[in-house]
Structure formats: C-alpha cells, structure tokens
Amino acid sequence: MKILFYGTRGxxxxxxxxxxxxxxNTTCLRVxxxxxxxxxxxxxxxxxxxxxxxxxxxxxxxxxxxxxFTHWHHDHTQGLPLSPLAFIKAIKLSVFxxxxxxxxxxxxxxAIIKPPFFPVDFKEVGSHFSFKALELENxxxxxxxPEGGLKIFNLEQxxxxxxxxxxxxxGKGKYPLQECMVIRMHRSNHPERTISYRFEEGPTGKVxxxxxxxxxxxxxxxxxRAHLSRADLLVMDSQYPRDKYDRSTAGFGHATPDYCxxxxxxxxxxxxxxxxxxxxxxxxVVEAILAEARKAHGELTQEAxxxxxxxxxxxLKAGDIFVCxxxxxxxx
Numbered sequence: 001m002k003i004l005f006y007g008t009r010g011x012x013x014x015x016x017x018x019x020x021x022x023x024x025n026t027t028c029l030r031v032x033x034x035x036x037x038x039x040x041x042x043x044x045x046x047x048x049x050x051x052x053x054x055x056x057x058x059x060x061x062x063x064x065x066x067x068x069f070t071h072w073h074h075d076h077t078q079g080l081p082l083s084p085l086a087f088i089k090a091i092k093l094s095v096f097x098x099x100x101x102x103x104x105x106x107x108x109x110x111a112i113i114k115p116p117f118f119p120v121d122f123k124e125v126g127s128h129f130s131f132k133a134l135e136l137e138n139x140x141x142x143x144x145x146p147e148g149g150l151k152i153f154n155l156e157q158x159x160x161x162x163x164x165x166x167x168x169x170x171g172k173g174k175y176p177l178q179e180c181m182v183i184r185m186h187r188s189n190h191p192e193r194t195i196s197y198r199f200e201e202g203p204t205g206k207v208x209x210x211x212x213x214x215x216x217x218x219x220x221x222x223x224x225r226a227h228l229s230r231a232d233l234l235v236m237d238s239q240y241p242r243d244k245y246d247r248s249t250a251g252f253g254h255a256t257p258d259y260c261x262x263x264x265x266x267x268x269x270x271x272x273x274x275x276x277x278x279x280x281x282x283x284x285v286v287e288a289i290l291a292e293a294r295k296a297h298g299e300l301t302q303e304a305x306x307x308x309x310x311x312x313x314x315x316l317k318a319g320d321i322f323v324c325x326x327x328x329x330x331x332x
Contacts (some may be wrong), residue, residue, distance in 0.1 A: 001201045001208060001232065001332040004030040007049020008324045010213075010239050010254065010276035011075050016077040018282035020119050022327025026075040027047035027212060027276065029235075033201055037146050039063040044197060045070055049326065050079025057085060066150060068183070069097030070212055071194035072108045081090070081113045089119075089128040094150070096132045096142075100193040102305040104133035134185065138193050138223070142183035143168055145175045150172035178202040186227035188214040198227055200256055206332045209269075212237045215252070216259040220266050228267035233332045235324060236260045238274035239281075241289055257293035258300075261321065265300055270315050286323055294318040 007013075014024040026047030038040055041062045043053065046069070057065060065085055070076060086093055097105040099175030109129065113122040122129075132152060134140055141158040144150045148170030153161075160214060161167075167174035180202045188194040190213040199208045209231040228234055239254035264272040274293060277286050297318045324330075 001199065001204065001206050002032040003208060003235070003330045003332060004032060004053075005049075005275075005324050005328050006030065006053040007045075007047040007079070007164070008277060008326055009047070009075070010237070010278060011217045012279050013048040013075075013078075013133075014279045016282075019286075021283040022277055022281075022286045022323065025052070025316050025326050026078065027070075027124045028053055029210070031199055031208065033144075033181055033199075033205065034143050035146055035150050035179070035201055037064070037144075037149055038130060040149075042144070045076040045212075046080040046083065047075050047077070048079045048082075050083045052327075053079075053221070054083040054085045057091075058088075059118060062091065064092040064094070067096065068195075068197055069095065069105065070188070070210075071190065071192050072100060072103070073192065073213070074314065076213075077108070077112060080109065081120075082117050086113070087125055089125070092103060092128055092130070094130045094132065096134055098137060098193045098195055099133050099135055104131065106131040134195065137185035137187060140185055142185075143170055143171045143177075144181040144183070145173075145179060146175050147171070148158065148175050158252070164306045184227065186224055186257050188212070189217055190214060196224075196227065198231070200332045201332070207231045208233045208332045210234070210235050211263075213285055214255055216250075216255050220263055224263075225267055228263065228269065231267060231269045233271045233273065233330060234264050234267065234269040235273040235275050236263065237276040238289055241274050241285070241292060258296035258321045261293050261296045261316075262300060264321075265297075265304075268315055271320040271322070272316060273322055273324045273330065277323075290321065293321050297321060 007028040009026045027045040028047045028049030031042045095105045110122045139155040151170045182200040184198040186196045196211040238260045242256045245256045
C-alpha cells in the first residue's frame, strides 16, 4: 500500500516562495493498493490537490475513481468542480461522505456545482456520478476486492460473516477477507461531522489511518484508540504550534504536534505524518512544528520510563515522525 499526497494544506490553498517545500494544495490524497480493481483509483478528499491528481489519473488510464470525503468544508471539496474527471462521463465517479445538517454527498455536490457558484450546473454532468451516504460511520465497514469491487457492510453483518469464517459477498462473487481491503470509520473531533478512515490491507496486514480535522482532546477515547491502534502509518492534523493554539486557535477544530505524538504513542503507531498545514505556516514554521513534535516525543517517552508501571516499549521513534508534503509518496 502506498499513499500519494497531492494536497496537505488546510483552510485555503496558498502559493508563495516561503512555502515551496511543503506545498500549497489543500487536502487530497490517493491510497494505492493491490486490493483495488484494475484502473480504479481510491482518493480521500478533493481539495485543490484533486486537480493535479486528476491529470495523473487520466494519464494512467483510470476508469473509476472512488472518493471518500472526510467532511464538507471548502478546503476538502473545492477541487472536485475544477477537476477534469467531473466532466469526463466515461469515468465513473463514486462519492462517499457523511450526512451533516441534513445534507449528504449528493446534496453537497449538487450545491457546489451550480450557478451562480460555478458556471456549470451539476445536472449537465451528473450522469457518471454515484453517491453513498455514510450514516452512523462507526457502524459501517467498506470492503474492496480486486475482482468484486466495493461494498458497504453494516458492522453487525460484517462481524457475523467474519466470526462465522464465511466468504464476503462483493459484486458478483464471494471472497475471503484476507484478499480485501477493509476500511473502517470513526468520527473526528471537529465542528462539523467529520470521518477518520482506517485502511487495512488484507494480503499484507498493513494499516494506514487518516485523522485530519481533529482537535485536541483532554483524553483519548477508547474507541478512537482502537480505531488508530497499531497503524503502520498514522497521518494526523497538526495545524497549529502549541503556543498559537493556546493563545488564539483553540476551538477551531485542529490539533497541535504534542497532542499528535501523544495519540500516536497511545495507539502504538509505527510512523506519524503531520498534515493540514496552516496557510500562514511557511516551510520554516512547518519544520518548527516537526521539531516540536519530536521534542514532545522525547519528553513523553521519558515520562513513560519513569512510570511505576512502565508501558510497553513504544514503536514510534522520533525519526519516524515526518511532515507530509504535496507530491510526496509514502510506502506504508
């Protein structure tokens, strides 16, 4: 499994000489796996990074694109109307996302691709779109198989089939779980309904978790800890340095580097990628956030050593914490 980042900014796209290394596209990434059907691309969010991703998808001959939206803020949706994929009807576009304020994927996309906000009305281009609302995200599981395609299961249904050791009906066939990618969901701590996605690659056992737009919490809920547990790669929102968060941005729905490290250590993550960089954060500021995260790692692991009942040796090392940047690829 590989993660290809096309957008790692939060809030708004930027372009300036001080932010060239990190990049300026808003959130968009591709999950590449042998579990996907041929010529199918799996994408998370469609910020402005969706535009360059689309050109790569076209060059690669993609015939189907599955887009998992975390939520409906502009910085995570603005690239879809501008993407050439939205207008090429030979390419199937499947849109997944939460229902928030009574609006699901169809209602949101129809609203943003519509005059006077956009020069083309969705009714002119919508025939190759399909929509799947992810209600009660914690009780839904998505399975993808290279031959069967994609199917959403209720958690109860999924666990019953798994516990009985049976094959999973996907598309026109039935397949063993170990051949599938399993996508689980959990609600994030953000002002609007937001989904964190966990990708489990059956053939390799690799796990990637994406937790963007998630604000600091005093404790780590057990359900979130389980959702992130033993991730080979955890990519997490680290938009604000701790001092800025304490001074002015608490309540905005985003996290700090020390909190990200605390969560990663508690979940047993092997690597931690920091993302959703603030538009005002230059490359220098982003590097300072990385340094702050690595410093927090040292302090937290030192505290753990002094505990009366020390926790198991953490798998995350300071060198395993890194900054996500536009147009980078990470092997899980």
